[in-house]
Amino acid sequence: MAAEDVKLLSFWASPFAMRAILALEAKGVKYELIEETLNPKSQLLLESNPVYKKIPVLLHNGKAIPESLVIVLYVDEAWPERAGFFPKDPYARAMIHFWSDFIDKKIFEVTFRAAKAKGEEKEAALKELYDNFLTLESGFIKFDAKPFFNGSSIGYADICLAPFVAWLPVFVDLAGIRLPTAEEAPHLHKFIGAIREHPAAKVAFPDEEKLAAFGRILQQRWAAST
Ligand SMILES: N[C@@H](CCC(=O)N[C@@H](CS)C(=O)NCC(=O)O)C(=O)O
The missing domain is CATH 3.40.30.10 (Glutaredoxin)
Structure with missing residues:
Protein backbone atom coordinates (compact mmCIF):
# COMPACT_ATOMS: atom_id res chain seq x y z
CA MET A 1 0.00 0.00 0.00
CA TRP A 79 -8.80 1.73 8.63
CA PRO A 80 -11.00 -1.37 9.08
CA GLU A 81 -8.09 -3.66 10.02
CA ARG A 82 -8.19 -2.82 13.74
CA ALA A 83 -11.11 -3.38 16.15
CA GLY A 84 -14.19 -1.57 14.87
CA PHE A 85 -15.96 1.24 16.68
CA PHE A 86 -19.47 -0.25 16.25
CA PRO A 87 -21.31 -3.47 16.99
CA LYS A 88 -22.39 -5.46 13.90
CA ASP A 89 -26.11 -5.60 14.69
CA PRO A 90 -28.01 -2.74 12.95
CA TYR A 91 -30.21 -2.01 15.98
CA ALA A 92 -27.22 -1.88 18.32
CA ARG A 93 -25.41 0.40 15.83
CA ALA A 94 -28.44 2.69 15.72
CA MET A 95 -28.49 2.82 19.53
CA ILE A 96 -24.78 3.74 19.59
CA HIS A 97 -25.68 6.73 17.38
CA PHE A 98 -28.60 7.54 19.69
CA TRP A 99 -26.42 7.59 22.83
CA SER A 100 -23.63 9.50 21.10
CA ASP A 101 -26.13 12.14 20.11
CA PHE A 102 -27.36 12.22 23.72
CA ILE A 103 -23.76 12.68 24.92
CA ASP A 104 -23.24 15.58 22.51
CA LYS A 105 -26.52 17.37 23.25
CA LYS A 106 -27.31 16.45 26.83
CA ILE A 107 -23.85 16.15 28.39
CA PHE A 108 -21.49 18.47 26.46
CA GLU A 109 -23.96 21.20 25.50
CA VAL A 110 -25.62 21.33 28.93
CA THR A 111 -22.20 21.42 30.63
CA PHE A 112 -21.11 24.42 28.55
CA ARG A 113 -24.48 26.09 29.23
CA ALA A 114 -24.02 25.50 32.99
CA ALA A 115 -20.45 26.81 32.86
CA LYS A 116 -21.51 30.04 31.17
CA ALA A 117 -24.74 30.69 33.12
CA LYS A 118 -25.26 32.45 36.42
CA GLY A 119 -27.71 32.28 39.32
CA GLU A 120 -30.96 30.36 38.83
CA GLU A 121 -30.18 29.56 35.21
CA LYS A 122 -26.92 27.91 36.28
CA GLU A 123 -28.63 25.91 39.04
CA ALA A 124 -31.27 24.68 36.59
CA ALA A 125 -28.58 23.61 34.07
CA LEU A 126 -26.59 21.83 36.80
CA LYS A 127 -29.68 19.95 37.94
CA GLU A 128 -30.53 19.02 34.34
CA LEU A 129 -26.97 17.79 33.83
CA TYR A 130 -27.10 15.66 36.99
CA ASP A 131 -30.28 13.99 35.74
CA ASN A 132 -28.70 13.50 32.31
CA PHE A 133 -25.78 11.62 33.91
CA LEU A 134 -28.32 9.25 35.49
CA THR A 135 -29.95 8.78 32.08
CA LEU A 136 -26.54 8.10 30.55
CA GLU A 137 -26.03 5.44 33.25
CA SER A 138 -29.15 3.70 31.92
CA GLY A 139 -27.47 3.69 28.47
CA PHE A 140 -24.36 2.04 29.91
CA ILE A 141 -26.61 -0.57 31.56
CA LYS A 142 -28.51 -1.29 28.31
CA PHE A 143 -25.18 -1.89 26.55
CA ASP A 144 -23.92 -3.95 29.47
CA ALA A 145 -20.77 -1.79 29.23
CA LYS A 146 -17.56 -3.67 30.07
CA PRO A 147 -16.48 -0.98 30.81
CA PHE A 148 -17.08 0.73 27.45
CA PHE A 149 -20.18 0.96 25.26
CA ASN A 150 -18.07 -0.97 22.75
CA GLY A 151 -17.09 -3.68 25.27
CA SER A 152 -13.45 -3.95 26.28
CA SER A 153 -12.17 -1.72 23.44
CA ILE A 154 -13.26 1.86 22.85
CA GLY A 155 -15.82 2.60 20.15
CA TYR A 156 -17.78 5.49 18.72
CA ALA A 157 -19.88 6.40 21.79
CA ASP A 158 -16.86 5.98 24.09
CA ILE A 159 -14.76 8.28 21.93
CA CYS A 160 -17.63 10.75 21.87
CA LEU A 161 -17.78 10.85 25.70
CA ALA A 162 -14.08 10.42 26.58
CA PRO A 163 -12.96 14.09 26.24
CA PHE A 164 -15.57 14.99 28.84
CA VAL A 165 -13.45 12.97 31.28
CA ALA A 166 -10.33 14.98 30.36
CA TRP A 167 -12.22 18.17 31.16
CA LEU A 168 -14.07 16.77 34.20
CA PRO A 169 -11.77 18.22 36.91
CA VAL A 170 -12.01 21.65 35.25
CA PHE A 171 -15.81 21.41 34.94
CA VAL A 172 -16.14 20.39 38.60
CA ASP A 173 -13.80 23.14 39.77
CA LEU A 174 -14.90 26.04 37.62
CA ALA A 175 -18.46 25.23 36.61
CA GLY A 176 -19.49 23.44 39.82
CA ILE A 177 -20.86 20.40 38.00
CA ARG A 178 -21.97 17.51 40.21
CA LEU A 179 -21.68 13.87 39.18
CA PRO A 180 -23.92 11.18 40.66
CA THR A 181 -22.02 9.05 43.21
CA ALA A 182 -20.38 5.72 42.35
CA GLU A 183 -23.38 4.01 44.03
CA GLU A 184 -25.85 5.94 41.88
CA ALA A 185 -23.93 5.59 38.61
CA PRO A 186 -21.42 2.72 38.90
CA HIS A 187 -21.00 2.24 35.13
CA LEU A 188 -20.28 5.92 34.57
CA HIS A 189 -17.63 5.86 37.29
CA LYS A 190 -16.08 2.65 35.85
CA PHE A 191 -15.98 4.31 32.43
CA ILE A 192 -14.23 7.38 33.87
CA GLY A 193 -11.61 5.22 35.62
CA ALA A 194 -11.03 3.00 32.58
CA ILE A 195 -10.80 5.76 29.98
CA ARG A 196 -8.22 7.63 32.06
CA GLU A 197 -6.00 4.54 31.89
CA HIS A 198 -6.57 3.88 28.19
CA PRO A 199 -3.37 4.19 26.07
CA ALA A 200 -5.17 6.35 23.47
CA ALA A 201 -6.33 8.74 26.20
CA LYS A 202 -2.79 9.00 27.55
CA VAL A 203 -1.89 10.56 24.18
CA ALA A 204 -5.10 12.53 23.56
CA PHE A 205 -5.66 14.05 27.01
CA PRO A 206 -3.59 17.13 27.84
CA ASP A 207 -1.80 17.77 31.10
CA GLU A 208 -4.39 18.42 33.86
CA GLU A 209 -2.66 21.52 35.26
CA LYS A 210 -2.30 23.07 31.82
CA LEU A 211 -5.98 22.39 31.09
CA ALA A 212 -6.99 23.85 34.47
CA ALA A 213 -5.08 27.07 33.68
CA PHE A 214 -6.76 27.25 30.27
CA GLY A 215 -10.14 26.64 31.95
CA ARG A 216 -9.58 29.64 34.22
CA ILE A 217 -8.91 31.86 31.19
CA LEU A 218 -12.09 30.59 29.51
CA GLN A 219 -14.11 31.23 32.66
CA GLN A 220 -12.90 34.85 32.80
CA ARG A 221 -13.89 35.29 29.14
CA TRP A 222 -17.35 33.82 29.78
CA ALA A 223 -17.82 35.97 32.90
CA ALA A 224 -16.91 39.09 30.91
CA SER A 225 -19.30 38.23 28.08
CA THR A 226 -22.44 37.66 30.21
N1 LIG B 1 -19.09 20.36 16.11
C1 LIG B 1 -17.68 20.57 15.97
C2 LIG B 1 -17.20 21.54 17.03
C3 LIG B 1 -15.75 21.93 16.82
C4 LIG B 1 -15.38 23.17 17.63
O1 LIG B 1 -16.22 23.81 18.28
N2 LIG B 1 -14.07 23.56 17.54
C5 LIG B 1 -13.63 24.74 18.21
C6 LIG B 1 -12.45 24.44 19.12
S1 LIG B 1 -12.97 23.53 20.52
C7 LIG B 1 -13.16 25.75 17.16
O2 LIG B 1 -12.57 25.41 16.16
N3 LIG B 1 -13.43 27.02 17.43
C8 LIG B 1 -13.05 28.11 16.57
C9 LIG B 1 -14.23 28.97 16.23
O3 LIG B 1 -15.35 28.69 16.67
O4 LIG B 1 -14.05 29.93 15.51
C10 LIG B 1 -16.95 19.21 16.07
O5 LIG B 1 -17.53 18.28 16.69
O6 LIG B 1 -15.86 19.07 15.51
Whole structure:
Protein backbone atom coordinates (compact mmCIF):
# COMPACT_ATOMS: atom_id res chain seq x y z
CA MET A 1 0.00 0.00 0.00
CA ALA A 2 1.21 3.54 -0.82
CA ALA A 3 2.42 5.61 2.12
CA GLU A 4 -0.50 7.33 3.80
CA ASP A 5 -0.50 11.07 4.33
CA VAL A 6 -2.52 11.75 7.48
CA LYS A 7 -2.62 15.12 9.19
CA LEU A 8 -4.88 16.48 11.90
CA LEU A 9 -5.61 20.17 12.29
CA SER A 10 -6.00 20.40 16.01
CA PHE A 11 -6.00 22.55 19.11
CA TRP A 12 -4.54 20.95 22.24
CA ALA A 13 -7.39 21.81 24.65
CA SER A 14 -10.25 21.04 22.28
CA PRO A 15 -12.48 18.14 23.39
CA PHE A 16 -13.48 17.74 19.73
CA ALA A 17 -9.86 17.42 18.59
CA MET A 18 -9.35 14.85 21.37
CA ARG A 19 -12.04 12.67 19.75
CA ALA A 20 -10.12 12.63 16.48
CA ILE A 21 -6.84 11.81 18.26
CA LEU A 22 -8.51 9.02 20.25
CA ALA A 23 -9.87 7.49 17.04
CA LEU A 24 -6.51 7.64 15.24
CA GLU A 25 -4.64 6.27 18.26
CA ALA A 26 -7.17 3.47 18.81
CA LYS A 27 -6.66 2.39 15.19
CA GLY A 28 -2.90 2.72 15.38
CA VAL A 29 -2.82 5.23 12.51
CA LYS A 30 0.33 7.34 12.15
CA TYR A 31 -0.50 11.01 11.75
CA GLU A 32 1.02 14.46 11.95
CA LEU A 33 -0.57 16.86 14.42
CA ILE A 34 -0.82 20.43 13.15
CA GLU A 35 -1.55 22.76 16.04
CA GLU A 36 -3.87 25.66 15.11
CA THR A 37 -3.71 28.95 16.97
CA LEU A 38 -7.33 29.67 15.93
CA ASN A 39 -6.65 33.40 16.27
CA PRO A 40 -5.93 34.07 13.50
CA LYS A 41 -7.09 30.94 11.68
CA SER A 42 -4.61 29.44 9.24
CA GLN A 43 -5.24 29.47 5.50
CA LEU A 44 -5.10 25.67 5.63
CA LEU A 45 -7.98 25.57 8.16
CA LEU A 46 -10.07 28.09 6.21
CA GLU A 47 -9.58 26.08 3.02
CA SER A 48 -10.13 22.67 4.62
CA ASN A 49 -13.27 23.55 6.57
CA PRO A 50 -14.81 26.49 4.68
CA VAL A 51 -18.27 25.78 6.12
CA TYR A 52 -17.57 25.96 9.87
CA LYS A 53 -13.90 27.06 9.91
CA LYS A 54 -13.36 24.97 13.04
CA ILE A 55 -10.92 22.33 14.16
CA PRO A 56 -10.60 19.38 14.11
CA VAL A 57 -10.09 18.63 10.43
CA LEU A 58 -8.54 15.37 9.27
CA LEU A 59 -6.50 15.54 6.07
CA HIS A 60 -6.16 12.09 4.49
CA ASN A 61 -4.12 11.96 1.30
CA GLY A 62 -5.20 15.54 0.59
CA LYS A 63 -8.91 15.00 1.33
CA ALA A 64 -10.35 17.12 4.15
CA ILE A 65 -12.77 15.61 6.67
CA PRO A 66 -14.24 18.13 9.15
CA GLU A 67 -16.37 17.60 12.32
CA SER A 68 -15.13 15.39 15.14
CA LEU A 69 -17.79 12.69 14.92
CA VAL A 70 -17.56 12.55 11.13
CA ILE A 71 -13.82 12.05 11.55
CA VAL A 72 -14.36 9.19 14.02
CA LEU A 73 -16.73 7.47 11.56
CA TYR A 74 -14.31 8.03 8.71
CA VAL A 75 -11.33 6.66 10.64
CA ASP A 76 -13.34 3.55 11.52
CA GLU A 77 -14.15 2.91 7.87
CA ALA A 78 -10.85 3.97 6.32
CA TRP A 79 -8.80 1.73 8.63
CA PRO A 80 -11.00 -1.37 9.08
CA GLU A 81 -8.09 -3.66 10.02
CA ARG A 82 -8.19 -2.82 13.74
CA ALA A 83 -11.11 -3.38 16.15
CA GLY A 84 -14.19 -1.57 14.87
CA PHE A 85 -15.96 1.24 16.68
CA PHE A 86 -19.47 -0.25 16.25
CA PRO A 87 -21.31 -3.47 16.99
CA LYS A 88 -22.39 -5.46 13.90
CA ASP A 89 -26.11 -5.60 14.69
CA PRO A 90 -28.01 -2.74 12.95
CA TYR A 91 -30.21 -2.01 15.98
CA ALA A 92 -27.22 -1.88 18.32
CA ARG A 93 -25.41 0.40 15.83
CA ALA A 94 -28.44 2.69 15.72
CA MET A 95 -28.49 2.82 19.53
CA ILE A 96 -24.78 3.74 19.59
CA HIS A 97 -25.68 6.73 17.38
CA PHE A 98 -28.60 7.54 19.69
CA TRP A 99 -26.42 7.59 22.83
CA SER A 100 -23.63 9.50 21.10
CA ASP A 101 -26.13 12.14 20.11
CA PHE A 102 -27.36 12.22 23.72
CA ILE A 103 -23.76 12.68 24.92
CA ASP A 104 -23.24 15.58 22.51
CA LYS A 105 -26.52 17.37 23.25
CA LYS A 106 -27.31 16.45 26.83
CA ILE A 107 -23.85 16.15 28.39
CA PHE A 108 -21.49 18.47 26.46
CA GLU A 109 -23.96 21.20 25.50
CA VAL A 110 -25.62 21.33 28.93
CA THR A 111 -22.20 21.42 30.63
CA PHE A 112 -21.11 24.42 28.55
CA ARG A 113 -24.48 26.09 29.23
CA ALA A 114 -24.02 25.50 32.99
CA ALA A 115 -20.45 26.81 32.86
CA LYS A 116 -21.51 30.04 31.17
CA ALA A 117 -24.74 30.69 33.12
CA LYS A 118 -25.26 32.45 36.42
CA GLY A 119 -27.71 32.28 39.32
CA GLU A 120 -30.96 30.36 38.83
CA GLU A 121 -30.18 29.56 35.21
CA LYS A 122 -26.92 27.91 36.28
CA GLU A 123 -28.63 25.91 39.04
CA ALA A 124 -31.27 24.68 36.59
CA ALA A 125 -28.58 23.61 34.07
CA LEU A 126 -26.59 21.83 36.80
CA LYS A 127 -29.68 19.95 37.94
CA GLU A 128 -30.53 19.02 34.34
CA LEU A 129 -26.97 17.79 33.83
CA TYR A 130 -27.10 15.66 36.99
CA ASP A 131 -30.28 13.99 35.74
CA ASN A 132 -28.70 13.50 32.31
CA PHE A 133 -25.78 11.62 33.91
CA LEU A 134 -28.32 9.25 35.49
CA THR A 135 -29.95 8.78 32.08
CA LEU A 136 -26.54 8.10 30.55
CA GLU A 137 -26.03 5.44 33.25
CA SER A 138 -29.15 3.70 31.92
CA GLY A 139 -27.47 3.69 28.47
CA PHE A 140 -24.36 2.04 29.91
CA ILE A 141 -26.61 -0.57 31.56
CA LYS A 142 -28.51 -1.29 28.31
CA PHE A 143 -25.18 -1.89 26.55
CA ASP A 144 -23.92 -3.95 29.47
CA ALA A 145 -20.77 -1.79 29.23
CA LYS A 146 -17.56 -3.67 30.07
CA PRO A 147 -16.48 -0.98 30.81
CA PHE A 148 -17.08 0.73 27.45
CA PHE A 149 -20.18 0.96 25.26
CA ASN A 150 -18.07 -0.97 22.75
CA GLY A 151 -17.09 -3.68 25.27
CA SER A 152 -13.45 -3.95 26.28
CA SER A 153 -12.17 -1.72 23.44
CA ILE A 154 -13.26 1.86 22.85
CA GLY A 155 -15.82 2.60 20.15
CA TYR A 156 -17.78 5.49 18.72
CA ALA A 157 -19.88 6.40 21.79
CA ASP A 158 -16.86 5.98 24.09
CA ILE A 159 -14.76 8.28 21.93
CA CYS A 160 -17.63 10.75 21.87
CA LEU A 161 -17.78 10.85 25.70
CA ALA A 162 -14.08 10.42 26.58
CA PRO A 163 -12.96 14.09 26.24
CA PHE A 164 -15.57 14.99 28.84
CA VAL A 165 -13.45 12.97 31.28
CA ALA A 166 -10.33 14.98 30.36
CA TRP A 167 -12.22 18.17 31.16
CA LEU A 168 -14.07 16.77 34.20
CA PRO A 169 -11.77 18.22 36.91
CA VAL A 170 -12.01 21.65 35.25
CA PHE A 171 -15.81 21.41 34.94
CA VAL A 172 -16.14 20.39 38.60
CA ASP A 173 -13.80 23.14 39.77
CA LEU A 174 -14.90 26.04 37.62
CA ALA A 175 -18.46 25.23 36.61
CA GLY A 176 -19.49 23.44 39.82
CA ILE A 177 -20.86 20.40 38.00
CA ARG A 178 -21.97 17.51 40.21
CA LEU A 179 -21.68 13.87 39.18
CA PRO A 180 -23.92 11.18 40.66
CA THR A 181 -22.02 9.05 43.21
CA ALA A 182 -20.38 5.72 42.35
CA GLU A 183 -23.38 4.01 44.03
CA GLU A 184 -25.85 5.94 41.88
CA ALA A 185 -23.93 5.59 38.61
CA PRO A 186 -21.42 2.72 38.90
CA HIS A 187 -21.00 2.24 35.13
CA LEU A 188 -20.28 5.92 34.57
CA HIS A 189 -17.63 5.86 37.29
CA LYS A 190 -16.08 2.65 35.85
CA PHE A 191 -15.98 4.31 32.43
CA ILE A 192 -14.23 7.38 33.87
CA GLY A 193 -11.61 5.22 35.62
CA ALA A 194 -11.03 3.00 32.58
CA ILE A 195 -10.80 5.76 29.98
CA ARG A 196 -8.22 7.63 32.06
CA GLU A 197 -6.00 4.54 31.89
CA HIS A 198 -6.57 3.88 28.19
CA PRO A 199 -3.37 4.19 26.07
CA ALA A 200 -5.17 6.35 23.47
CA ALA A 201 -6.33 8.74 26.20
CA LYS A 202 -2.79 9.00 27.55
CA VAL A 203 -1.89 10.56 24.18
CA ALA A 204 -5.10 12.53 23.56
CA PHE A 205 -5.66 14.05 27.01
CA PRO A 206 -3.59 17.13 27.84
CA ASP A 207 -1.80 17.77 31.10
CA GLU A 208 -4.39 18.42 33.86
CA GLU A 209 -2.66 21.52 35.26
CA LYS A 210 -2.30 23.07 31.82
CA LEU A 211 -5.98 22.39 31.09
CA ALA A 212 -6.99 23.85 34.47
CA ALA A 213 -5.08 27.07 33.68
CA PHE A 214 -6.76 27.25 30.27
CA GLY A 215 -10.14 26.64 31.95
CA ARG A 216 -9.58 29.64 34.22
CA ILE A 217 -8.91 31.86 31.19
CA LEU A 218 -12.09 30.59 29.51
CA GLN A 219 -14.11 31.23 32.66
CA GLN A 220 -12.90 34.85 32.80
CA ARG A 221 -13.89 35.29 29.14
CA TRP A 222 -17.35 33.82 29.78
CA ALA A 223 -17.82 35.97 32.90
CA ALA A 224 -16.91 39.09 30.91
CA SER A 225 -19.30 38.23 28.08
CA THR A 226 -22.44 37.66 30.21
N1 LIG B 1 -19.09 20.36 16.11
C1 LIG B 1 -17.68 20.57 15.97
C2 LIG B 1 -17.20 21.54 17.03
C3 LIG B 1 -15.75 21.93 16.82
C4 LIG B 1 -15.38 23.17 17.63
O1 LIG B 1 -16.22 23.81 18.28
N2 LIG B 1 -14.07 23.56 17.54
C5 LIG B 1 -13.63 24.74 18.21
C6 LIG B 1 -12.45 24.44 19.12
S1 LIG B 1 -12.97 23.53 20.52
C7 LIG B 1 -13.16 25.75 17.16
O2 LIG B 1 -12.57 25.41 16.16
N3 LIG B 1 -13.43 27.02 17.43
C8 LIG B 1 -13.05 28.11 16.57
C9 LIG B 1 -14.23 28.97 16.23
O3 LIG B 1 -15.35 28.69 16.67
O4 LIG B 1 -14.05 29.93 15.51
C10 LIG B 1 -16.95 19.21 16.07
O5 LIG B 1 -17.53 18.28 16.69
O6 LIG B 1 -15.86 19.07 15.51
